[in-house]
Amino acid sequence: MxxxxxxxxxxxxxxxxxxxxxxxxxxxxxxxxxxxxxxxxxxxxxxxxxxxxxxxxxxxxxxxxxxxxxxxxxxxxxxxPNVADHHHHLLCVECGRMLDVHVDDPALTADQQHGFHILGVEVTFRARCPECASAA
Amino acid sequence: MxxxxxxxxxxxxxxxxxxxxxxxxxxxxxxxxxxxxxxxxxxxxxxxxxxxxxxxxxxxxxxxxxxxxxxxxxxxxxxxPNVADHHHHLLCVECGRMLDVHVDDPALTADQQHGFHILGVEVTFRARCPECASAA
DNA sequence: CCTTAGATTAGACTCAGTCCAAGGTGAGAT
DNA sequence: ATCTCACCTTGGACTGAGTCTAATCTAAGG
Known part of the structure; x- marks a missing residue:
């Protein structure tokens, strides 16, 4: 269970x-x-x-x-499934492997907000993982 | 032209x-x-x-x-088409309207990098635009 | 152990995007 | 100007992720 x-x-x-x-x-x-x-x-x-x-x-x-x-x-x-712990993602663009990472949320300055009401922010680091880097 | x-x-x-x-x-x-x-x-x-x-x-x-x-x-x-000017995105989750925004790229601390070689980062602010907010 | 609202199923369907082979054409060479 | 051909365009078939549907099944409260 x-x-x-x-x-x-x-x-x-x-x-x-x-x-x-x-x-x-x-x-x-x-x-x-x-x-x-x-x-x-x-x-x-x-x-x-x-x-x-x-x-x-x-x-x-x-x-x-x-x-x-x-x-x-x-x-x-x-x-x-990791909903309890706020996090962002680190993605290997070659093999698609994805890890959870912890970074402070970036924030928009007032003039960049264009009057929108911000609900959340998603950050994805595009990267190459050690295995794919050594295979290349 | x-x-x-x-x-x-x-x-x-x-x-x-x-x-x-x-x-x-x-x-x-x-x-x-x-x-x-x-x-x-x-x-x-x-x-x-x-x-x-x-x-x-x-x-x-x-x-x-x-x-x-x-x-x-x-x-x-x-x-x-806006490739000359590095930027991120502000997206209205209701109507799908998307604007270009300028924010500093977040950075991963060494221990969060998991040995990956970072190529770039994408930031998307999920939001509600003024039109959709007033319609709701 | 009955009952029934809610869950499961196979398969048809949708929709974005890719692929293909046949025919068309931009633009450099003459 | 026009020839030529490598490159481009095309309709339609195809793929793959995801949704929908109507028939059937079942978890769990009484």
């Missing part, structure tokens, strides 16, 4: 085996899986999980704030 | 009417069109432009560094 499963149950979620294996996959820092990776992971434990259920479950978890949705340059959405 | 068209010609690009109308659309600050918007824009001037040509041309301009490609939460790519 992961804390996430426990929180979902407390929210009144019906805890099906499908939801359980999906929630179990979504645990830890530096976890940024695509829907397809979550599906593969889930099927290792419960082979009959459907693609639709993975999409349904991930979207529901995003909408209640239990997952962050990240859209990376290739257009595929990634899901980040 | 926009400066972009001039630069493309100097690079040896064959200047076709299709490329000309696409390049003319991609001019200015705060321009962040999707491929489909570029296509619509181009067809107002030259109705027979094909979708494939718009995609070809935009991708070629990105690969020579004359356009920036931005991937926004909805997964569609946007194209930003």
């Amino acid at each position: 992961t804390p996430l499963i426990d929180r979902l149950r407390r929210r009144g979620w019906r805890m099906t085996p499908q939801r359980r294996v999906i929630a179990e996959a979504m645990t830890g820092e530096h976890v940024h899986m695509t829907a397809d990776e979550v599906l593969r992971h889930a099927r290792e434990v419960l082979p009959e999980v459907s693609r639709a259920t993975v999409y349904n479950t991930l979207n529901e978890m995003v909408s209640i704030g239990e997952l962050l949705e990240i859209t990376h340059a290739d257009g595929r959405k990634r899901y980040d | 926009t400066p972009l068209i001039d630069r493309l010609r100097r690079r040896g690009w064959r200047m076709t009417p299709q490329r000309r109308v696409i390049a003319e659309a991609m001019t200015g600050e705060h321009v962040h069109m999707t491929a489909d918007e570029v296509l619509r824009h181009a067809r107002e001037v030259l109705p027979e432009v094909s979708r494939a040509t718009v995609y070809n041309t935009l991708n070629e301009m990105v690969s020579i560094g004359e356009l920036l490609e931005i991937t926004h939460a909805d997964g569609r790519k946007r194209y930003d």
